Each structure stands twice: as C-alpha cells, then as structure tokens.
Amino acid sequence: MIVDGRRINSCLTLAVMHEGDAITTIEGLGEPGNLHPIQAAFIKHDGFQCGYCTPGQICSSLAVIEEINANIPSHVTKNLTDQVAITAAEIRERMSGNLCRCGAYSNILDAISDVAGVKA
Amino acid sequence: MRSFSYERATSIEAALQAAARNVDARFIAGGTNLLDLMKLEIEKPSHLIDVNGLGLDTIEKSPEGGLRIGALVRNTDLAADETVRRDYGLLSRALVAGASGQLRNKATTAGNLLQRTRCPYFYDPNQACNKRQPGSGCSAFGGVTRQLGVIGVSEACLATQPSDMAVAMRALDAVVETRGASGAKRSIPIGDFHRLPGDTPHIETELEPGELITGVVLPPPVGGKQIYRKVRDRASYAFALVSVGAVIHPDGSGQVAVGGVAHKPWRVEDAETELSKGARAMSAVLMEGARPTEQNKFKISLVERTLEAVLKEARE
Numbered sequence: 334m335i336v337d338g339r340r341i342n343s344c345l346t347l348a349v350m351h352e353g354d355a356i357t358t359i360e361g362l363g364e365p366g367n368l369h370p371i372q373a374a375f376i377k378h379d380g381f382q383c384g385y386c387t388p389g390q391i392c393s394s395l396a397v398i399e400e401i402n403a404n405i406p407s408h409v410t411k412n413l414t415d416q417v418a419i420t421a422a423e424i425r426e427r428m429s430g431n432l433c434r435c436g437a438y439s440n441i442l443d444a445i446s447d448v449a450g451v452k453a
Numbered sequence: 454m455r456s457f458s459y460e461r462a463t464s465i466e467a468a469l470q471a472a473a474r475n476v477d478a479r480f481i482a483g484g485t486n487l488l489d490l491m492k493l494e495i496e497k498p499s500h501l502i503d504v505n506g507l508g509l510d511t512i513e514k515s516p517e518g519g520l521r522i523g524a525l526v527r528n529t530d531l532a533a534d535e536t537v538r539r540d541y542g543l544l545s546r547a548l549v550a551g552a553s554g555q556l557r558n559k560a561t562t563a564g565n566l567l568q569r570t571r572c573p574y575f576y577d578p579n580q581a582c583n584k585r586q587p588g589s590g591c592s593a594f595g596g597v598t599r600q601l602g603v604i605g606v607s608e609a610c611l612a613t614q615p616s617d618m619a620v621a622m623r624a625l626d627a628v629v630e631t632r633g634a635s636g637a638k639r640s641i642p643i644g645d646f647h648r649l650p651g652d653t654p655h656i657e658t659e660l661e662p663g664e665l666i667t668g669v670v671l672p673p674p675v676g677g678k679q680i681y682r683k684v685r686d687r688a689s690y691a692f693a694l695v696s697v698g699a700v701i702h703p704d705g706s707g708q709v710a711v712g713g714v715a716h717k718p719w720r721v722e723d724a725e726t727e728l729s730k731g732a733r734a735m736s737a738v739l740m741e742g743a744r745p746t747e748q749n750k751f752k753i754s755l756v757e758r759t760l761e762a763v764l765k766e767a768r769e
Contacts, residue, residue, distance in 0.1 A: 339529075339558045345485045346559065349459055350503055393555065400554060405533040408549045408689060413538040429689035430553020 340396035359388035382435035472663035524563035543679035547621035563666035570612035610654030623710035623718035634663035647717030701767035705729035732761035
C-alpha cells in the first residue's frame with residue numbers, strides 16, 4: 334500500500350502507528366469502468382494469473398515510477414550522482430520485493446513499462 | 454502474536470523513562486524486523502514505545518566535517534541523500550543492495566543496525582537456538598549451514614549479522630550515538646557496537662537495557678573508490694552469502710569490511726596493510742582463524758574472489 338506517497342508492506346506495520354496518514358490501497362486507485370491506467374495496463378498485458386499479489390504489484394508499480402522520477406537510486410543505478418533513468422532494468426530491480434508465485438513477471442514488467450513509456 | 458500495549462513517545466526523555474518502567478518494552482521505529490519476529494513469537498514485548506515522533510530524522514554536517522545521521526532517517530532517504538551519494542557512495546550502495554524498496558521506505562538507520570540474524574534455526578521456534586532461548590543449544594550444528602557464519606563463531610552460535618548498511622558503516626568508521634536509561638550520552642565506535650557470539654549469543658550489541666540509539670556519525674569524507682559488492686543466491690531481494698564494502702585509495706591502500714561471514718561486520722585493520730599485495734594476501738590475514746563447516750567453507754574463497762572483483766573495479 335502507499336502511505337503518505339510511499340509504498341510500504343502493510344503486513345509489517347501497525348494501523349495504530351498511522352493515525353492521520355494518507356493511505357492508498359488498490360481500492361483507492363480506480364473502479365470498474367474507470368480503471369487507473371496502471372490497472373488497465375495489467376489487464377492489457379495479462380500481468381497476473383491468480384491475482385493474489387496483484388493489488389500489491391499495482392500499488393508498488395505506481396510508487397516505483399514515482400521513486401525513479403524522484404531520483405532515488407537503486408542497486409542497478411550506474412552512477413549515483415546522475416539523474417536516475419527509467420529503464421526496464423531499473424523497474425525490474427525495484428519490483429523485486431513483490432513476489433508473484435504464478436510467475437507473471439515478464440507481463441508485469443510489460444504493463445509497467447507501457448505506463449512509464451519505456452521499451453521493456 | 455501476543456497482546457501488547459503501545460504508546461507514542463514525544464521526547465527522548467519520555468522514551469527512556471517509558472523503557473525504564475518496563476523491562477519487557479521495545480522501542481519501535483520502522484518495525485519491519487520487530488513485527489515480523491513478534492508474529493512468530495520470537496520477540497515477545499509486553500509494551501511497544503513508538504519513537505517515530507522524536508525527530509532524529511535529519512542528516513546534518515557534523516562539527517568535524519563529517520555527517521550526522523539521525524536514528525530515524527529511513528534507509529531510502531539515506532541512500533538518496535545528495536551528500537551521501539557524493540561523499541559516502543559506499544553507504545548508498547550498501548543500502549540499495551539490501552531488502553526491497555518497500556522495506557527501505559520504513560526501515561531506519563538505528564533499526565537497520567539492530568536487525569536480528571536470519572539464521573533459519575533462530576527463525577524456527579521448533580529448533581534449539583541459544584540466541585532465541587539461551588542454553589537450549591544450537592540446531593545449526595550438524596544442520597544446514599550454507600548461509601551461516603565462518604569466522605568469530607562459537608560453540609554456541611553460528612549466526613551472522615545480516616545488515617548490508619552496517620558493513621558500509623564499519624568500513625567508513627562510523628560511530629553510534631546513544632542515550633542511556635539515565636539520559637547519559639554515549640558514543641560507540643561501530644567496530645565495538647556488535648558483539649561476537651561467545652557463550653552469550655542472545656546479547657548482540659553493546660547497548661544496555663533501555664538505551665536508545667539517537668544517531669550515527671560518519672567521519673569527514675575519505676574519498677577513494679567506494680564499492681559495495683554483494684554476492685547472493687539471486688540478483689535482488691536476498692541476504693548476502695558474502696559482501697565486501699571497500700574504500701580503495703589511488704595508492705592501493707584502503708578500508709575493507711566483509712558481510713555474511715560473522716556475527717558482526719568483519720573488519721581486520723591489520724589485514725589492510727596487505728591490501729596493496731592483492732586480494733589473496735589480504736584475505737589470508739582477514740580470514741585467519743576461520744572455522745567454517747563443510748557446507749560453508751566456500752565462503753572463505755568467495756571472500757577472496759569478491760575482494761579481487763572489488764579491486765579490479767577500483768582500478769577501472
């Protein structure tokens with residue numbers, strides 16, 4: 334989920350620690366007939382199978398694009414003092430904390446890349 | 454998870470007093486490791502003291518020309534800080550080599566230093582573990598030890614300290630600043646902060662009961678090529694088998710700490726005089742006295758090879 338603009342693991346925090354915080358879960362992104370672009374992209378690219386991990390994948394995806402735009406480095410960033418570029422390698426590394434046991438990773442990458450304007 | 458009470462501390466003094474009132478209390482900041490362990494009932498605090506409201510979340514120049522990092526600075530913010538990226542690249546690199554983006558957004562500087570081992574025998578309450586339950590024995594002996602420690606180990610414990618950040622801090626000669634239960638300030642060099650297991654593996658750091666980390670101070674920038682190289686079973690989101698954090702200067706001298714091999718970030722300053730002779734010479738001294746198992750003796754040569762790769766990268 335996204336708390337005050339940042340993705341975190343909902344299972345590793347306590348609700349009582351978030352009084353007054355702005356919290357966005359998958360339910361806050363879009364709705365049937367009015368999907369968020371990243372939700373539509375997951376459908377277009379078949380970015381899921383069982384769907385269990387999908388809410389987390391989608392929330393994480395949005396935050397990943399924002400983290401790159403905010404120039405936050407990752408393990409695959411070549412030069413720490415350059416502006417971080419949106420590339421398939423950056424997206425793949427940053428999504429590593431979202432596991433998909435069906436193995437839809439390549440389609441998830443396609444969906445995010447589509448929204449971010451990157452060639453996967 | 455066992456039931457517990459919770460309070461938000463509004464000052465350092467209030468947090469220290471709350472901890473002094475309840476010996477079973479724990480400070481909670483990011484919570485990414487503590488809550489995980491509470492669910493498994495490995496950590497069983499009766500009370501949580503939320504320290505997120507204490508400030509302590511800024512990165513400032515120290516009077517000596519170094520950097521003072523507040524205890525509550527999130528791993529993401531520390532890795533992304535302009536000064537850290539420019540002057541302490543090793544620290545940025547180590548941070549982004551660890552955990553996941555979600556975890557780094559919550560995990561704090563102090564909490565990262567205090568994270569517990571990922572030894573599978575510590576995590577499984579059905580196994581004997583002297584760290585989880587002092588005196589119960591250690592099921593790792595005769596068990597699966599591929600990930601576990603090879604040097605500084607004891608008859609009681611083979612666990613490793615899992616932090617990537619701490620390896621960089623060790624190579625950079627960081628100092629941990631604390632406030633004790635009485636309110637007294639203390640500065641602990643990072644090399645003294647984590648303990649070897651000995652016969653008390655449940656005591657992992659020099660912190661006294663109720664003592665609170667307030668920040669970490671880095672000395673003035675040392676320059677050099679700063680490299681963190683982590684070897685693990687998958688390319689991302691995994692703990693290190695071996696990692697090397699190094700500052701390599703143009704004259705071939707340097708500062709080197711190793712992760713994934715011991716109960717603390719492993720650094721032997723005397724070994725660094727061998728650095729200009731190459732990875733083999735240095736790692737022979739660095740890993741002298743190692744007591745690996747049949748399953749993890751590969752870590753000895755992996756340290757040498759990882760260091761060799763670091764030295765090669767430093768020459769590029």
